[in-house]
Amino acid sequence: MSERSSSPQDINSSKFATEVIPEIKNFSKFTTIDRLSEEDSPVVLFEEDGRSFLTSKFQFYSTIWERSRTFITLTSVAILIGCIAGFIQIFTETLVNWKTGYCARNWLLNKSFCCANIPESLDKRSLLFDKRDELQCLDEGLWVNWNGHILPFFMFFSLSIIFTSISTLLVKFVAPMATGSGISEIKTWVSGFEHLPEFLNSPTLIVKSIALPLTIASGLAVGKEGPSVHYATCCGYIVTKWLLKGELTYSSQFEYLTAASGAGVAVAFGAPIGGVLFGLEEISSSNSFNGSMLWKSYYVALIAVTTLKCINPFRNGKIILFNVTYDKNWKVLEIPVFILLGIFGGFYGQFVSKWNISYVHFRKKYLSSWPIQEVLVLTVMTALISYFNEFLRLDMTESMGILFHECTTNDNSSSFQHRLCLLDENTHVISFLRVFSSLSFATVIRMLLVIISYGAMIPAGIFVPSMAIGATFGRAISLLVERFICGPGVITPGAYAFLGAAATLTGITNLTLTVVVIMLELTGAFIYIIPTMIVVAITRVLLNSNHVDGIADQMILVNGFPYLDRAEDKYDDFMDKHTAEEIMETNMITLRETMYFSELEDLVYNVSGKDVSGFPIIKDGDENEPEKRCIGYILKHRLVKRLTAQSLPTTDSRRTIVHFSKKEYYNSDDEIDLSGITIISPVTAKIDTSASTLFCTFQRMGCKTIIIEKDGFLQGLITSKDIIKFERIKAREIYGPRYEYNEKLNEKVWSYLEYLTKLFA
Template sequence: MRVAEAGQSWFVAGLAGMCIGINAALISIITAWLSDLKMGYCSDGWWLNRQFCCWEIEGDSDGCDSWHPWSPAWAVRWIVYTIFASVFSFTAAHLVRSIAKYAAGSGISEIKCIIGGFTMKGYLGFGTFFIKSMTLPLVIASGLSVGKEGPSVHVACCIGNLVASLFSRYSRSQGKMREILTASSAAGVAVAFGSPIGGVLFSIEEMSSIFSIKTMWRSFVCALMATATLSAMNPYRSGKLVLFQVTYDRDWHFFEIIVFVILGIFGGLYGAFVVKFNLQVAAFRRKYLGSFPVSEAVLLATITALVGWFNRFIRIDMTESMSILFRECQGGGDYDNICQTSEQWTMVNSLFLATVLRIGLVIISYGCKVPAGIFVPSMAIGATFGRMIGIMVKALYRAYPRSSMFAVCQMDVQCITPGTYAFLGAAAALSGIMRLTVTVVVIMFELTGALTYILPTMIVLLVTKAVGDFLGTNGIADEMIRFNGYPFLERDDESYNVPVSRVMKRDIRTLPASGLRVRDIEDRLASTQIKGFPIVSADGTGLLVGYIERADLRHILDKAPHVQDISPDTPCSFLPDEGDQNHASLRVDIPGIAAGPAVGVDDDISMEIIETIAIPNVLKFWPWVNRTPLTVAPQLPLEVVMQLFKRMGPRVILIEDHEVLSGLVTVKDVLRFTVTEQSPARSPWDEREFEGIIEEVWTWTYGRAHAFVSLCRGFVRR
């Protein structure tokens, strides 16, 4: 029996991983086809994207006769490109609004809360999975500055939930279900980046606050099966798991550490800037655009297409853009003259504009009501900035080849590799926006397989983290949890030096064990929306008897009238009679009965118990009463209570003083105390200072731009 149970755990994790890999491969194939459909079509087969249509043509396939642009005129191609982007975004937003509203957004924030014990019914259901899987390729192909990696985690957790729900061992245990969800989140990142170990570390570093060795192995198996399935399907027909996977065989030099520090500073500043202003956009969206989700998505996609068409690095798909920026110039790495010395400053300008425009588009696009992630957009921003820096460093080397700074390059013609700077810039931006360190190092290592660039990656991420810590910013997932008001406790523990009695609610709604009638309970349910009621003795001493969920009370009151005549004056009791103890064992032996209808109690079983307890003139609720609720003493430190919430995930903890109920505490009570009562340490750079510096930068930039335009006008007039 034990062997079967242990085998079932591995089977469920492996099966979920296989399904996640298949789904990821299909999404990648459809996304590539839709993205190329905006640019043209294949005469050999309408279902082929440009890569497969021109499979026999090496390079960028400009000489492919089978691929036909929509028109030889660039203005017509621009219009068709914009129309496709608008249609894709409209379709995705309309499906999300009409069928599955939970399919919108990234999903990482919500998954973190669900793994932490927060219940969101329907968030991991089949409808959410189907709509998000179907609309995600449309959103990416529309050109919106959002990514599919965050939504891939949500879709993976939906698959894990659906697969595990087929097995009663998981459907009846929230703890085991959270293990599968943690493993599925690892698989979602693994297939997104082709990084199974990075996926496991992501689930440890970002998703789960309590991570056991057993869960780690489940995550490893799930991620491994997902990656192996994706590799077997080979969606890109290149042998690579992701489109921007590269291999570097050149070494780096110590003078480049200065550039690595610059990239790290950029990553930290980028994360702080985007998180701050994206939250302001989210507040504006909630206040003014909540009723127009489809119009907003279409408008954003249209603006992105109209503006992005004129920049070569925004016009193409972000993953394809990164695959170009990561390449070395040797071995066919030149794209649109990116490696040509004569075009280097034109390329620098193009990369700079792509960086600035993409940052603005990410700020206003992330959070709109379509599947939207921020991993790849951030990496694309870091890649354009890093490649720009790489080209500038290479130009500096060509201008001053005998400088002492480049002394080690005397014998190396190809001393500077701009593609590696794009790679490190992508790592810095991803770390800056998510505040991840070890996970990003491992993901980047698995993308390149180059041990030589582990140390530069660590240097860049260390600087990024230092800048982020100095600015006092958190990852965007944590900030969105706070913005949405989800009851989630941070992983970092602080010493509050207060007992739980200072945080608990004293004015609580209780139910006496006897003396109530049906009308009284109906009034209690109608007058409050709390999720449960403590049961206390009816003699006025306040002795704690148990706890009953609101859903159970509603379930019994709805079912009992079908058994016998229950009037509003029928007495109610929450205590067992002496002869009812046999029925108590019935309540314990029936799986799922403790949570009532919330976990799918069989209606026939419920009716059978109600027939037993609905004795004449008394309606008894005792089979649904939790007689051993989680209780603590008022003197218990708040830190211990927070650990109980994190490790056990209860909805409420009762405060009991010598068997007398004195209060209760929820996660929201703890969060309210940490926000209002405890004064957080002031960041060395607070919001006002941050806004002031941004305003100064904007004023300076606007002034220089205005002076430049005036100069150009004067030159043209001459």
């Protein structure tokens, strides 16, 4: 399928732009899908092969397949996602554990599997079981930590570099599309702009599944949740491509991809309902949501999480990462603290996204030639800083488990209990300041590391690092509240870490209901549902007041992807002042209602080349008239497919006549009816229609092209990419760049880096 409308649509030749701006630079990598015509006349994406034995040789299998193909496909996608999630969890934990020690009876085992045979006599419902289990495992010599002062640091440092080196090399030379998060590309695809096939193919899935655990284990300030959405969507694409050959259409593909993406979040967080909501709130576009998508998302998340439960990668029978049992109800007097946490979440979302985008610009301008070296430098810097802070050195999931944990009276008598639970009013001020400064340092440093790490050439997410930042900040606030306001035992300090994580997750994603549900499923802390909603609401209000989108939406604009869904903010006000006449393309290539086959072939293959994606069809007799009546529209990919497969009635194509409108009868056998692939009622608009109305039409109807008419006569046409280009170009002219970069600061930083390079060379 081609990229363009019925005439060359390069932005350089368009009448409303003179240069390619960053906001539209990658439009050519995406192919526009006409969702409206696909619903009226679905086009099969992949030809039938390889699975024909199910539908041809055996009638019994054919009947079963016809009745259960949807459930078989959904179940296959879900099981594959669950199995990959289990592998990633076990592999990641193994790599992380190798940085601290090894299993005496089999060095390939991680700590969970190595200590799995210890008698389970303790309460599994709390984090204390895992800690006591670990200590008993150490006492019995099953697990051996690296001893001394130099060896632990050497293993931590060297393994971090090895892991990231393998990860970035795999991405660089095997599957470049496996880099980053992938959520922005998936959102764009589901909204109606198909990305390159390599983005969801098998090599990308394999590399993403292997490189992701290596990246997480290296200790870089990135998470697995965003990449989990990507590999899960790859599973949906690959399975449906094989099982539904000959049946899969774009409309059904969007539903499967959305369901798979939600399942990726479900298995990453152990939150099936949250995963379903993520797919619907973040991934699905406004013109794609329906009841079928909802139940598909629900079913895939259910089976995927159930599969993960059966695999039992944590070796404790749970899928909840941070199971807590907060026994103290929250108090009304704590609401100001909840508001403070929400404000921090809003500040975090605005600050981190702003500076991350600035660093992305710096990376593209100065570091694009050294992606592997950049990752290695980030790893060295992160390892050196993190090793000497207990909250940075630990795996982020383990660190949040400690921060979320509720301190009880029994904990204080436990010699192995974390020192966070040993602080009280009698604790010396020096000890208090050490813990508080450690939490504050971890908050600030991880925030800076997230800014420079997210977007490097590795599989990288931002959800869990953001939650870890909110958790350390929330726990630091709880220390101040206990020390100077209410005293120990009155509040639940772990709940503040939990709420801080919810605030920062909202701040970076701009999601609301999804975050609330994910946090409750992660912890089971339903007693704090109202505080969670308060924190999320405050964060979202701050983001909306400052016109801050989620990081995925911001990256769509920064990377120059086409995307129709838009927020109603100041950047859209100018659209009402412009009309279709300013945007439409008038230099069109049209087809006649009736024409010779040879003439059509010459026009399609030799004249238009690859510069068009569709042709308006004008009424016979109007081709030489100044005013032409449009009686239909035909997509080029459908026309080419039909012409390629068409067997001519005679050997002379010059005598064969092609009809684009339905005829009651034909005068001879040398005629071809193409009315079946012609859009006889294309979307039309008047020449004075506002640009805002056109945008909403594209957004809600999902059409690819709008025919512009005046008094019933054809004037021009506008594609969905045209309207997006127009909006972004005009917004840049009126308001300047949506995201401004400090070029002077970037130049100073680069000159300083060059100086350091020469100094150490």
